[in-house]
Amino acid sequence: xxxxxxxxxxxxxxxxxxxxxxxxxxxxxxxxxxxxxxxxxxxxxxxxxxxxxxxxxxxxxxxxxxxxxxxxxxxxxxxxxxxxxxxxxxxxxxxxxxxxxxxxxxxxxxxxxxxxxxxxxxxxxxxxxxxxxxxxxxxxxxxxxxxxxxxxxxxxxxxxxxxxxxxxxxxxxxxxxxxxxx
Amino acid sequence: xxxxxxxxxxxxxxxxxxxxxxxxxxxxxxxxxxxxxxxxxxxxxxxxxxxxxxxxxxxxxxxxxxxxxxxxxxxxxxxxxxxxxxxxxxxxxxxxxxxxxxxxxxxxxxxxxxxxxxxxxxxxxxxxxxxxxxxxxxxxxxxxxxxxxxxxxxxxxxxxxxxxxxxxxxxxxxxxxxxxxxxxxxxxxxxxxxxxxxxxxxxxxxxxxxxxxxxxxxxxxxxxxxxxxxx
Numbered sequence: 001x002x003x004x005x006x007x008x009x010x011x012x013x014x015x016x017x018x019x020x021x022x023x024x025x026x027x028x029x030x031x032x033x034x035x036x037x038x039x040x041x042x043x044x045x046x047x048x049x050x051x052x053x054x055x056x057x058x059x060x061x062x063x064x065x066x067x068x069x070x071x072x073x074x075x076x077x078x079x080x081x082x083x084x085x086x087x088x089x090x091x092x093x094x095x096x097x098x099x100x101x102x103x104x105x106x107x108x109x110x111x112x113x114x115x116x117x118x119x120x121x122x123x124x125x126x127x128x129x130x131x132x133x134x135x136x137x138x139x140x141x142x143x144x145x146x147x148x149x150x151x152x153x154x155x156x157x158x159x160x161x162x163x164x165x166x167x168x169x170x171x172x173x174x175x176x177x178x179x180x181x182x
Numbered sequence: 183x184x185x186x187x188x189x190x191x192x193x194x195x196x197x198x199x200x201x202x203x204x205x206x207x208x209x210x211x212x213x214x215x216x217x218x219x220x221x222x223x224x225x226x227x228x229x230x231x232x233x234x235x236x237x238x239x240x241x242x243x244x245x246x247x248x249x250x251x252x253x254x255x256x257x258x259x260x261x262x263x264x265x266x267x268x269x270x271x272x273x274x275x276x277x278x279x280x281x282x283x284x285x286x287x288x289x290x291x292x293x294x295x296x297x298x299x300x301x302x303x304x305x306x307x308x309x310x311x312x313x314x315x316x317x318x319x320x321x322x323x324x325x326x327x328x329x330x331x332x333x334x335x336x337x338x339x340x341x342x343x344x345x346x347x348x349x350x351x352x353x354x355x356x357x358x359x360x361x362x363x364x365x366x367x368x369x370x371x372x373x374x375x376x377x378x379x380x381x382x383x384x385x386x387x388x389x390x391x392x393x394x395x396x397x398x399x400x401x402x403x404x405x406x407x408x409x410x411x412x413x
Contacts, residue, residue, distance in 0.1 A: 027236060047237065165225060
């Protein structure tokens with residue numbers, strides 16, 4: 001059954017169709033939410049919120065985009081709203097302009113668990129932009145539209161976030177904080 | 183151009199090299215910055231390839247609950263007449279437990295010297311009234327098999343009267359009322375199953391109730407939509 005058929009059935013109250021839509025998209029929704037909010041418990045709450053809103057507003061889905069795109073957008077917006085309510089706004093960290101320290105090992109960079117942990121350690125503002133751009137593939141224009149910041153701010157935050165990530169992933173992070181390398 | 187590029191500049195080089203004057207040339211001459219550029223690039227690729235995470239176990243159930251769709255949710259207020267049904271179900275559970283214990287006892291008595299429960303020492307089992315958890319308080323003196331069959335018959339009778347009353351009241355209100363009653367029955371069945379989890383009649387009864395509630399919820403939704411469309 002296609003998404004369109006599932007959506008039509010779900011709108012008519014067919015719970016199996018709703019369950020099928022959920023099953024197909026739950027992983028992607030939870031992934032983006034979890035990475036944006038940086039916390040398991042908060043992510044569970046936000047992800048649930050997104051799905052509840054989705055089914056409550058399913059009648060508003062016009063089919064201009066795929067259900068997956070619509071749902072992803074709704075999930076991102078739900079996460080952003082929650083972070084806004086919690087007063088977590090994009091910020092700037094003084095550590096962002098450090099010179100590069102000794103490079104971490106390749107396997108460190110590519111270790112997904114470490115990447116996830118580093119993402120969680122980012123400040124909320126950096127994390128939101130980095131996840132939306134580098135993980136989810138949104139453009140700066142899309143990020144600006146959803147977050148309400150200027151395109152230039154989104155770009156600036158992205159580069160600072162990446163710098164901070166490199167810093168967090170570096171085994172010699174503490175040494176690096178002492179100053180520039182020669 | 184400083185001695186080395188900082189990480190923000192290196193990130194910028196990945197996207198817009200023209201915004202870092204002299205940056206590409208510096209990379210060509212500086213192995214350390216070139217290595218950092220490479221690592222930054224690999225990090226970006228790794229981020230874009232992060233795998234999908236598994237949603238939390240039970241998320242769908244929680245979503246259904248929040249949408250008011252959970253078929254096994256506990257009703258806010260069960261109708262008073264279902265207190266009787268609850269007692270019948272609990273009695274069935276107690277009898278099922280008792281009968282199972284009796285069988286084990288007979289088997290044990292036949293196999294060894296240790297004394298086990300015997301049908302001759304059977305105490306009374308309440309069926310229709312009183313506290314079903316205290317069989318010794320009743321004055322009824324009947325065999326468990328008979329009591330169990332009687333309880334099952336009572337269950338069926340309750341079900342029949344329920345079906346009959348529902349058929350007399352078509353419309354959304356009747357659907358909603360029927361769902362409320364089913365919720366109460368489901369609740370009572372689950373309570374009874376806590377006493378006798380393996381009892382096949384109770385299990386079958388619960389499955390039927392859940393299926394019926396699911397169907398009714400769908401019918402109610404359709405009816406409400408049709409009613410809304412008429413307006």
